[in-house]
Amino acid sequence: MTTHKVAANGKERTRKNDPVRVKADIMRVATREFSEKGLSGARIDEIAEKTKTSKRMIYYYFKDKETLYLKALERSYQQVRQQEGELELDHLEPIEALSKLVAFTFEHHIKNPDFIRMVMIENIHHGRFIEQSELIQSLNAGAVDELQKVYRRGLETGQFRPGLEALELHWLISALSFFNVSNRYTFSRIFNWDQNAASNQEKLASHVIDMVLRYVVKPELMAD
Amino acid sequence: MTTHKVAANGKERTRKNDPVRVKADIMRVATREFSEKGLSGARIDEIAEKTKTSKRMIYYYFKDKETLYLKALERSYQQVRQQEGELELDHLEPIEALSKLVAFTFEHHIKNPDFIRMVMIENIHHGRFIEQSELIQSLNAGAVDELQKVYRRGLETGQFRPGLEALELHWLISALSFFNVSNRYTFSRIFNWDQNAASNQEKLASHVIDMVLRYVVKPELMAD
DNA sequence: TTCATAATGTACGAAATGGTACGTTCAGTC
DNA sequence: GACTGAACGTACCATTTCGTACATTATGAA
Numbered sequence: 001m002t003t004h005k006v007a008a009n010g011k012e013r014t015r016k017n018d019p020v021r022v023k024a025d026i027m028r029v030a031t032r033e034f035s036e037k038g039l040s041g042a043r044i045d046e047i048a049e050k051t052k053t054s055k056r057m058i059y060y061y062f063k064d065k066e067t068l069y070l071k072a073l074e075r076s077y078q079q080v081r082q083q084e085g086e087l088e089l090d091h092l093e094p095i096e097a098l099s100k101l102v103a104f105t106f107e108h109h110i111k112n113p114d115f116i117r118m119v120m121i122e123n124i125h126h127g128r129f130i131e132q133s134e135l136i137q138s139l140n141a142g143a144v145d146e147l148q149k150v151y152r153r154g155l156e157t158g159q160f161r162p163g164l165e166a167l168e169l170h171w172l173i174s175a176l177s178f179f180n181v182s183n184r185y186t187f188s189r190i191f192n193w194d195q196n197a198a199s200n201q202e203k204l205a206s207h208v209i210d211m212v213l214r215y216v217v218k219p220e221l222m223a224d
Numbered sequence: 225m226t227t228h229k230v231a232a233n234g235k236e237r238t239r240k241n242d243p244v245r246v247k248a249d250i251m252r253v254a255t256r257e258f259s260e261k262g263l264s265g266a267r268i269d270e271i272a273e274k275t276k277t278s279k280r281m282i283y284y285y286f287k288d289k290e291t292l293y294l295k296a297l298e299r300s301y302q303q304v305r306q307q308e309g310e311l312e313l314d315h316l317e318p319i320e321a322l323s324k325l326v327a328f329t330f331e332h333h334i335k336n337p338d339f340i341r342m343v344m345i346e347n348i349h350h351g352r353f354i355e356q357s358e359l360i361q362s363l364n365a366g367a368v369d370e371l372q373k374v375y376r377r378g379l380e381t382g383q384f385r386p387g388l389e390a391l392e393l394h395w396l397i398s399a400l401s402f403f404n405v406s407n408r409y410t411f412s413r414i415f416n417w418d419q420n421a422a423s424n425q426e427k428l429a430s431h432v433i434d435m436v437l438r439y440v441v442k443p444e445l446m447a448d
Numbered sequence: 449t450t451c452a453t454a455a456t457g458t459a460c461g462a463a464a465t466g467g468t469a470c471g472t473t474c475a476g477t478c
Numbered sequence: 479g480a481c482t483g484a485a486c487g488t489a490c491c492a493t494t495t496c497g498t499a500c501a502t503t504a505t506g507a508a
Contacts, residue, residue: 017474017485038348040265044466054487059467119410120344124262127409140414161448167415168431174411175403176396183402185351186343190364191391207392211439219443224385241455241504268496278457283497 022053023061030058031072035114038121039069070129076118077136084108084142094154095217101150102173102209105143109177110201116181144170151216160216169216176208246277247285254282255296259338262345263293294353300342301360308332308366318378319441325374326397326433329367333401334425340405368394375440384440393440400432 029050033042044065048055062068087104089097109116122130130136147166154160180195188195195204214222253274257266268289272279286292311328313321333340346354354360371390378384404419412419419428438446 019485022485038262038264040262043464045464055467056487057485060485065466117348119407120348123407123409124341124344124348127413130410130413137414137416144415167417168427170415171411171419171428172400172431172435175400175407178407179399179403182406183343183347183399185347186354187395187398189351189354190361191368191394192361193391195395203392204395207396211396211435214438214443215435218448219438219446222443224442243455246455267494269494279497280457281455284455289496 019061022057025051025053026058026061026068027071027075030068031075031118032114034069034072034121035076035117039066039125042069044068066129070133073118073122073129074133074135076115077139080108080112080115081139081142083112087146089146089150094150094157094159095213095221097150098154098216099209099213101147102212103205105173106177106180106205106208109181113181116178119178120182147173154216159218159221161218164216169212172215173208173212176211180204180208243285246281249275249277250282250285250292251296251299254292255299255342256338258293258296258345259300259341263290263349266293268292290353294357297342297346297353298357298359300339301363304332304336304339305363305366307336311370313370313374318374318381318383319437319445321374322378322440323433323437325371326436327429329397330401330404330429330432333405337405340402343402344406371397378440383442383445385442388440393436396439397432397436400435404428404432 026047030042030047033047033050036042042065044055044058047068048058051058058068062071087101089100092100122128144166147170151160151164151166151169155162180201184195187193194200250271254266254271257271257274260266266289268279268282271292272282275282282292286295311325313324316324368390371394375384375388375390375393379386404425408419411417418424
């Protein structure tokens with residue numbers, strides 16, 4: 001007697017226990033669903049269907065819908081933070097480094113619309129879930145530290161204006177990069193302007209970089 | 225025989241027909257609910273409860289949930305556009321005028337968090353509803369026109385850099401002002417920084433104004 | 449007054465939806 | 479092989495939720 005059975009439909013029906021895979025599968029599908037439809041818009045049944053496993057398993061591993069959402073949110077943050085990794089700015093001169101940093105951030109947001117959506121959704125919820133997550137808070141910082149280093153170097157060479165704070169600078173860069181992805185639809189529609197078009201994205205990117213540089217670099221070093 | 229009856233509880237029960245009031249009441253409640261919980265999160269039953277009228281009336285006047293949402297979205301846009309009204313920049317010199325315009329936009333966003341939320345929600349829906357609305361598209365423009373005028377005047381006086389476009393400038397200002405309201409919760413939490421605190425809001429406001437000025441005004445006119 | 453239509457109240461239905469009860473199988477340990 | 483806890487499948491339940499059927503009242507016109 002072997003351990004596998006034959007189901008009614010004649011298919012081989014050997015069940016494999018693979019908790020890691022199952023869990024990862026659920027997380028993958030859930031993240032996409034929540035990011036697309038929000039916490040209230042996503043349907044557990046639909047998530048289950050798109051999974052290789054069943055609804056039962058979702059509740060087995062994740063307790064309830066909100067817990068699943070929180071885990072999906074954390075996963076989103078983890079993934080983008082990983083990608084942020086190696087920028088290697090130390091060998092560049094300050095202005096060049098800052099320019100690269102901004103360009104990278106802008107691009108990085110474009111490449112991760114799902115993450116942007118999760119953040120939007122979480123803000124709609126008044127950040128109720130992110131507040132509970134120590135994990136997310138633990139893996140922040142990196143971006144600001146890089147910026148801090150660059151800014152300090154720019155101060156030393158005398159190219160940057162003094163008196164700015166890295167965190168606030170980061171806020172400005174984030175705002176411009178985030179908005180570019182988050183508000184595409186409404187902005188395009190209202191002003192009848194295809195913000196998504198490659199040519200316009202290029203324009204915006206260079207505007208944003210230029211804007212940050214003009215804000216940080218001493219004016220006498222900027223050509224008109 | 226009078227036209228009014230006495231209900232079981234003894235209360236006077238004269239029904240008044242007041243379509244305008246009823247409709248406005250529904251719209252008021254619906255807008256708040258949708259802005260708070262989104263399209264899928266808002267509940268028709270709850271909207272009905274918070275109304276002076278009944279669920280029946282919602283469907284009588286608004287067909288279905290999505291139509292109600294669209295109308296609420298349109299109402300949100302209308303309201304903020306109205307407020308935008310009189311800025312009176314023409315009598316100010318260009319730099320001063322631009323500064324005022326940015327300050328006003330920044331403040332204006334802060335004063336209308338419900339509107340911001342509606343826009344966020346609509347973007348989560350890929351702008352599916354705003355696309356259907358000719359009304360919303362019809363009442364745009366204003367902000368850009370004002371900016372356009374100021375920019376032209378600044379060019380004439382030679383204080384502004386040439387080559388910029390009003391729409392893109394507006395995009396930058398909007399991005400900074402919008403993000404300040406839309407991403408408060410997550411940003412505060414991640415960087416452990418109370419973005420909402422009055423002192424920090426003041427800082428951000430002056431950063432934003434300064435940033436735009438430095439971007440538009442010729443560098444040689446800017447003090448360090 | 450009559451009459452037609454707009455406006456409103458009450459109650460209900462059908463489907464969707466989050467969550468669970470209950471039983472079975474897998475996989476490692478003794 | 480016997481045993482045990484983790485992993486999994488199926489079917490189901492209770493409630494919520496959007497939407498409607500049906501009856502009634504208000505209001506202005508003829």
